[in-house]
Amino acid sequence: MHYIRLLRPVSVETTNRREEVLSVLLTITTDLGDSFFGPDEPSPSAVLAYPADQKSPLQWRAGMRVLKAQLRLREPLPREKTTVCIFARGSDRSKTPSVRPYWRHGYEDEQAELVVSVSVDMANRTCAPVSLRTLPLPRQADDGDGASNEDEHSLELGEDIGESIARHIWDAGLVTASFLGDSCRSAAVMADILPVRRDRINILELGCGVGILGTTVAGIIQDAAAAQGQSLLEAQVLLTDVDEAEERARANIARAEEVLEWRQTHVSEEGNGEEDESEEKPRPVRLEYENLDWDDGRQGAFGPLVVARAWDFVVLSDCTYNVDSLPALVGTLSALHKHSHSFQDDDVAADTRVILATKPRHASEEALFGLLGEQGWAHRVVKRVPLPRVGAEDEGVEVYVLERKESGQE
Numbered sequence: 480m481h482y483i484r485l486l487r488p489v490s491v492e493t494t495n496r497r498e499e500v501l502s503v504l505l506t507i508t509t510d511l512g513d514s515f516f517g518p519d520e521p522s523p524s525a526v527l528a529y530p531a532d533q534k535s536p537l538q539w540r541a542g543m544r545v546l547k548a549q550l551r552l553r554e555p556l557p558r559e560k561t562t563v564c565i566f567a568r569g570s571d572r573s574k575t576p577s578v579r580p581y582w583r584h585g586y587e588d589e590q591a592e593l594v595v596s597v598s599v600d601m602a603n604r605t606c607a608p609v610s611l612r613t614l615p616l617p618r619q620a621d622d623g624d625g626a627s628n629e630d631e632h633s634l635e636l637g638e639d640i641g642e643s644i645a646r647h648i649w650d651a652g653l654v655t656a657s658f659l660g661d662s663c664r665s666a667a668v669m670a671d672i673l674p675v676r677r678d679r680i681n682i683l684e685l686g687c688g689v690g691i692l693g694t695t696v697a698g699i700i701q702d703a704a705a706a707q708g709q710s711l712l713e714a715q716v717l718l719t720d721v722d723e724a725e726e727r728a729r730a731n732i733a734r735a736e737e738v739l740e741w742r743q744t745h746v747s748e749e750g751n752g753e754e755d756e757s758e759e760k761p762r763p764v765r766l767e768y769e770n771l772d773w774d775d776g777r778q779g780a781f782g783p784l785v786v787a788r789a790w791d792f793v794v795l796s797d798c799t800y801n802v803d804s805l806p807a808l809v810g811t812l813s814a815l816h817k818h819s820h821s822f823q824d825d826d827v828a829a830d831t832r833v834i835l836a837t838k839p840r841h842a843s844e845e846a847l848f849g850l851l852g853e854q855g856w857a858h859r860v861v862k863r864v865p866l867p868r869v870g871a872e873d874e875g876v877e878v879y880v881l882e883r884k885e886s887g888q889e
């Protein structure tokens with residue numbers, strides 16, 4: 480997967496000919512930033528921006544590392560909030576380019592699907608300091624009435640603008656979020672991966688980064704429960720990471736809250752045709768953040784939000800590529816399982832199920848399964864999503880379910 484990344488904020492400039500242009504400096508690179516997009520066909524790929532003039536797209540050619548350009552605007556950029564979207568178009572021009580090309584993992588238009596678009600909000604003609612990835616959630620059942628708009632169905636995740644690859648989305652998170660979004664209304668798939676057996680559910684994300692997996696799970700959990708005939712009264716999703724990730728994760732939680740609230744209201748309205756005053760009303764999915772470093776987690780040293788609950792699910796994506804941190808990570812999973820088991824008397828979750836997504840990058844990562852086995856975790860793969868790459872060897876994302884029945888032995 481390649482990502483269009485802004486290397487500096489977009490700016491509005493006026494040329495000598497008094498034309499207004501958007502000035503952009505971007506690259507198209509992988510999540511690790513270790514290779515650049517190189518279409519292996521003779522024609523260059525088009526990179527377009529909205530609301531710039533679409534007739535003169537930017538040309539990204541194989542071998543390029545950076546693209547600096549001025550894009551002519553069709554009309555002066557308004558002072559009100561405007562979203563500028565930058566996206567790639569495949570060589571097949573008959574296909575309409577989508578500004579949100581990465582939701583489906585079916586890859587209909589391979590090139591467009593595999594170059595992830597980016598957007599920025601401009602207010603007062605000044606670019607916000609974060610770029611945004613937009614992740615559409617599945618639409619609600621009654622969308623046909625036109626009462627809702629796109630924003631109510633999309634999660635926006637802010638990323639840093641610039642060269643650093645920290646605080647970005649990663650392939651395994653993106654693909655797994657897409658897979659869960661696509662499958663959340665399938666009873667069979669959800670019962671296998673995200674079984675909902677009671678009306679309160681607690682989900683914790685480890686190494687959340689900008690929060691793509693956790694916020695998506697928060698967005699789809701009501702649908703996943705409904706597909707299994709459950710109505711959730713309460714759902715808690717707690718994102719965790721090291722403190723450097725906190726600011727960006729919290730900002731993305733704030734972005735997601737409005738969407739989650741809207742969806743919850745909608746689900747409640749749909750489900751409450753005959754409302755009983757005495758019935759407990761479902762609450763919106765609660766999305767929170769707390770720091771959790773695995774070096775502390777492996778010792779069972781958790782913050783107050785982790786301690787407060789038993790965790791039905793732990794989710795994590797792209798956290799297993801650094802072999803040195805695997806013992807602390809696996810130790811944290813076991814400590815969380817032990818913590819949840821201690822709630823057993825209260826008739827709440829006892830066994831923590833883990834959903835782990837990874838894009839294997841090198842053979843040494845296999846050490847994960849040895850460490851898991853040593854601590855009593857059984858693993859099974861529930862989904863493999865092929866990840867074709869333009870101009871390079873194909874990859875894939877694997878989603879595992881890990882379960883451990885006994886508590887105690889560390």
Ligand SMILES: C[S@@+](CC[C@H](N)C(=O)[O-])C[C@H]1O[C@@H](n2cnc3c(N)ncnc32)[C@H](O)[C@@H]1O
Pocket residue numbers: 647648649650651652653685686687688689690691692719720721724771772773774795796797798804807
């Ligand atoms: C490759 S990123 C993946 C981020 C996110 N899960 C995603 O899929 O986009 C790995 C994440 O693990 C976090 N991480 C690494 N070591 C950690 C540790 N010891 N404790 C907690 N988080 C850690 C990093 O801060 C980073 O956010």
